[in-house]
Amino acid sequence: MSDHSELDLMLRGYGLTTAKILYHFPDHPHLLQSYIWQDYDIAPTFPVLIRFIEFWKTKLDGPLHSVTYTHHKLIAPNEWRKVDGEFLVH
Numbered sequence: 001m002s003d004h005s006e007l008d009l010m011l012r013g014y015g016l017t018t019a020k021i022l023y024h025f026p027d028h029p030h031l032l033q034s035y036i037w038q039d040y041d042i043a044p045t046f047p048v049l050i051r052f053i054e055f056w057k058t059k060l061d062g063p064l065h066s067v068t069y070t071h072h073k074l075i076a077p078n079e080w081r082k083v084d085g086e087f088l089v090h
Contacts, residue, residue: 009040015073017041017049023062032065043071 004012021035041048046069053067 006040010073010075013073014040014042015071017043017046017069017071019049019052019067019069021056021067022065023056024065026061026063029063033062041071043073046071 017039019037021037022032023035025031025033037049037052039048039052049067049069053064056062056064
């Protein structure tokens with residue numbers, strides 16, 4: 001996502017997704033640890049979150065216990081409008 005500005009992503013329909021990930025310690029599977037992940041993503045398919053979860057499952061040792069997430073669109077269509085105008089000072 002780093003190749004696009006945040007505003008560009010928001011205008012293309014992305015919103016801020018926050019996920020709380022609980023996972024088991026590799027050496028102590030009876031203990032849970034939490035990890036907070038946040039990125040711009042598109043609801044309801046969440047391709048960025050799904051890609052991160054797949055990365056976690058294939059590359060990291062701590063098996064996932066659960067993932068809870070929330071999503072908030074920062075710019076909705078009714079909040080963005082083009083305004084033409086000019087302020088003259090002096």
